[in-house]
Amino acid sequence: MKRLAAALFAIAVSTTANAQDDPPPLEVDVVGGIQAPMAIAVPSIPSQSGDLAIGRQIAEVISSDLRATGLFTPLGPTGIASYSYAQASNPVYATWRNAGAAALVSGYVEQDPGGRLTLACYLFDVAAGRELARQGFAVNAGDWRRAAHKCADLVYSRLSGEQPFLDTKVVYVAETGPKNARVKRIAIMDSDGTNHRYLTAGRATVLTPRFSPRGDKLVYMSYQGRRPRVYVMDVATGQERLLVPGTAFTFAPRFSPDGRQIVFSMAAGGNTDIYVVSADGGTPRRLTATPGADTSPSFSPDGNRIVFESDRSGSQQLYVMNYDGSNQRRISFGGGQYASPMWSPRGDLIAFTKIGGGAFRIGVMGPSGSGERLLTNAWQDEGPSWAPNGQFVMFHRTAQGSGNATLYAVSINGGQPRRMPTPVGGSDPSWSPLNN
Amino acid sequence: MKKSVLIGMTALALVACGKKTPPAEIPPATTEQPANPPGTATDDSVDLVELPAMQADLIAKAGSDTVYFGTDEYSLDAQSQATLAAQARWMMANPSVRASIEGHADERGTREYNLALGERRANAAKEFLIAQGVPAGRLTTISWGKERPVAVGSNEEAWAQNRRAVTVVVR
Numbered sequence: 001m002k003r004l005a006a007a008l009f010a011i012a013v014s015t016t017a018n019a020q021d022d023p024p025p026l027e028v029d030v031v032g033g034i035q036a037p038m039a040i041a042v043p044s045i046p047s048q049s050g051d052l053a054i055g056r057q058i059a060e061v062i063s064s065d066l067r068a069t070g071l072f073t074p075l076g077p078t079g080i081a082s083y084s085y086a087q088a089s090n091p092v093y094a095t096w097r098n099a100g101a102a103a104l105v106s107g108y109v110e111q112d113p114g115g116r117l118t119l120a121c122y123l124f125d126v127a128a129g130r131e132l133a134r135q136g137f138a139v140n141a142g143d144w145r146r147a148a149h150k151c152a153d154l155v156y157s158r159l160s161g162e163q164p165f166l167d168t169k170v171v172y173v174a175e176t177g178p179k180n181a182r183v184k185r186i187a188i189m190d191s192d193g194t195n196h197r198y199l200t201a202g203r204a205t206v207l208t209p210r211f212s213p214r215g216d217k218l219v220y221m222s223y224q225g226r227r228p229r230v231y232v233m234d235v236a237t238g239q240e241r242l243l244v245p246g247t248a249f250t251f252a253p254r255f256s257p258d259g260r261q262i263v264f265s266m267a268a269g270g271n272t273d274i275y276v277v278s279a280d281g282g283t284p285r286r287l288t289a290t291p292g293a294d295t296s297p298s299f300s301p302d303g304n305r306i307v308f309e310s311d312r313s314g315s316q317q318l319y320v321m322n323y324d325g326s327n328q329r330r331i332s333f334g335g336g337q338y339a340s341p342m343w344s345p346r347g348d349l350i351a352f353t354k355i356g357g358g359a360f361r362i363g364v365m366g367p368s369g370s371g372e373r374l375l376t377n378a379w380q381d382e383g384p385s386w387a388p389n390g391q392f393v394m395f396h397r398t399a400q401g402s403g404n405a406t407l408y409a410v411s412i413n414g415g416q417p418r419r420m421p422t423p424v425g426g427s428d429p430s431w432s433p434l435n436n
Numbered sequence: 437m438k439k440s441v442l443i444g445m446t447a448l449a450l451v452a453c454g455k456k457t458p459p460a461e462i463p464p465a466t467t468e469q470p471a472n473p474p475g476t477a478t479d480d481s482v483d484l485v486e487l488p489a490m491q492a493d494l495i496a497k498a499g500s501d502t503v504y505f506g507t508d509e510y511s512l513d514a515q516s517q518a519t520l521a522a523q524a525r526w527m528m529a530n531p532s533v534r535a536s537i538e539g540h541a542d543e544r545g546t547r548e549y550n551l552a553l554g555e556r557r558a559n560a561a562k563e564f565l566i567a568q569g570v571p572a573g574r575l576t577t578i579s580w581g582k583e584r585p586v587a588v589g590s591n592e593e594a595w596a597q598n599r600r601a602v603t604v605v606v607r
Contacts, residue, residue: 032479080468207547225483226536226606228551228578249578252548265552270510270559272552309549316549339546353546356477360546382546399589403543423497428547435594 003178037073038159041064041101041126044077045119045267046085048107055082055109058148062105065152065166071159072413075101089122089134096126103132105155115139121151128192133158144193146435153434163389166191170394170434171209171218172407174198175425179403184427188235191419191431199238210385210430212255212279216339218430219243219253219262230264232279244277252295254342255279257303263287265295274308276323287325298342298350299323300367307331307341307350307367316330318352320367331369340383343367344432346390349412353382353395362395364412375410376417388433390432394420396427475486484536484576490605493530498522503561505599508545510556512564522562523603524568536604537562541582542595553578561601 042063044130045055060076066072080099083091086364088108104124111117111173116138123133134156137147144168153164159301174187186209189196199205204224211218218233222240230243230250243262244250253264258278266284272293275284288294292312299306307320315341332338336356343350349364360380364370380398385392387409397417405427407420420426495501501523503516512520527535539558541550558577568570587594 119501180585182583184583207551207581207583223578223580226578227484228580247576251551265548267552267555268559270556270563272555293556295548295552296546311549316546339549347528355546380543398543403585403588403590413455 010119011214034358036069038103039101040072040074040103040105040155041080041096041099042066042074042076042105042290043080044082045109046082047111049109049111050086051109051111054111054117054144058109058144058151059105061145061148061192062152062155064150066105066155068166068192068409068418069156070159070411071156072419075099079145088120089131091124091126092127093124093129101126103155103159105151105235107151108290113142115141117144117147119144119147121154123155145190147215149190149192150393162376162391164434165387165389165392165431167435168388168421169211169215170407170421170429171199171211171432171434172396172426172429173207173420175405175427176202182403186218186233187422189422189424191420196423199235206250208383208428211253211432213257213259215432215435217255217259217279219255219264221251221253227412230262232262243281252297254298256299257301263297263299265297267293271342274306274325275415287321288328292318296340299342301345301347305343305367307343309339309341316355318350318365318369331367332365332367332372333369334372342384342386344386344390345388348390349395351386352385353384362393364393364411373412375412376408381408381417383428385430387431392431394431396429396430398427450567465528469478484578484604484606487533487605490530491535494523494526494603494605497529498526501603502600504596505557505601507542507595508553509599510539510553510560514561516561517564520564520603521568524565524570527565527570527574531574533605534576535565535570536579536606537565537575538602538604539577539579540598540602541585541598542598543582543585543590544595545582547581547583550581551579554581557599557601561603565603 023081042059044059047055056077063074066074066173084396085108088106095314102126104126107121117266118138120136125132137150139147150166153166156165167395170191171188174185175182183202185202186199186206204222207221209218209220222231230253231240233240249267253262261276265272265321273296274288274294275286277284290312292310294310297306297308309316310319316337317330318338318341319330321328339353341350351364354361360382361374362376362381362384363374379400380399381395384395385394392409395407397408398405405425407426407429408417410417490509500519503519537558539554541553561576562577587597
């Protein structure tokens, strides 16, 4: 965020210097802590082959991605002129200034007979008339959307100073059917809603799918055999394996940051505690032993600590402990109840569900419990999952009455939550790491 | 000219994409504690298969297969205890079947917490059946959390119906 302001400022300064060119005024409006979106031109991208369709499709994906960040107002590709192949790296700045753009994303597409597609992606500061970034992305032609996401990530990252997050996937629980007979299937999609497919058939209810840190596996809970237990699935093959052999009731699983362990809850005799086990199986090691319900564990990104919720004090609150279960201490003291924490991949924040006043809201706080901020306001928002850059949180919003659930994403810097496009209802989103 | 620049850029991009920070190491375990014993069902077969005719018989003879709970509570009131005592008599009269006690919660709790709460409710009912003489080996528990409401409204009446433990007769 800070660097975006700096970039805008730099553009604004050079605007003054080039006042005789009559560039559009750039204003760094801060409304309720939100940066006014930057106008950025994303014209259709020319192809070496003269194929107009692919360059337009790529520009549409880039434009849509940039809009989704909340930091940009993309201009184009619809309603804005394109440019020649030769101008891809050498833009006519005045054209884009006159179009009202502060920045320009340009490039060109090359396709070889072997089925490879290369997208050259350039970012220009239009007012200052200089190049800010360039990178080429080579993909199989069928994966052209990946190249577009990478280009959008380059632009987002260069102008915001944050790590990329657009070339990612989302796994979630797809929900269909009436409230009292809801069918729940695990589904996976690109984080813009495309390439959607189901990973389970829906005969058994499934909950809480979560990605491994490399994105190649999922850990989740399934009721197959009418026994709720945690399973691990290989995303590519769909093969699944019971995590803890036997009939023990296991739930609330998450991978450790190195992917070697899975932390989860196991309940027996009316008591729920937190355990950790090798992702390959073996004997679980118990981490908590209070009579309360200890659940929703999530590792810190360095693997040294675990945040979880417990009602040992009489109501659901957040606690942090060391990886071995030692030094358990409460961190939430803001009034109300706190649930389903997840530690940011950047380590600086913990996202949670706050329960109070008959509603659930998504919030963030520091790992010591300081600086609590609520990000949403609806009847029931729960189950936060971090984008890999720690700047956005995805969650599900349940409608009162119908119980229909929908996925949303919200920036930790504020602003309105953005509805995620899913073909059916959705809950329990898990944001993947950045694609390789 | 531009092409060679682009090829260089592409190579750089691929290197950049492949580069990942090494994953954090989890220090080795310092304590080894055995896991809690798994569910008490002793049968080797893991999957639970419902027996609809026997279920109907349980409901007819015991009056109900369901007991209800207060908000965020798992204690059994007098009415629930009477229902469970009748269920226990039926279970002892039908020694060939087992039961899966299924705990449920209303929609006002978070998903994972409600899974724990449902287990507490199922366990409370199971412990009462055992105290009435039903062998522990014939009883198991599962929790549905808030995933299987019977009443679909978002109001007190619906929530009261959904905070329940159901004795499901299984093979």
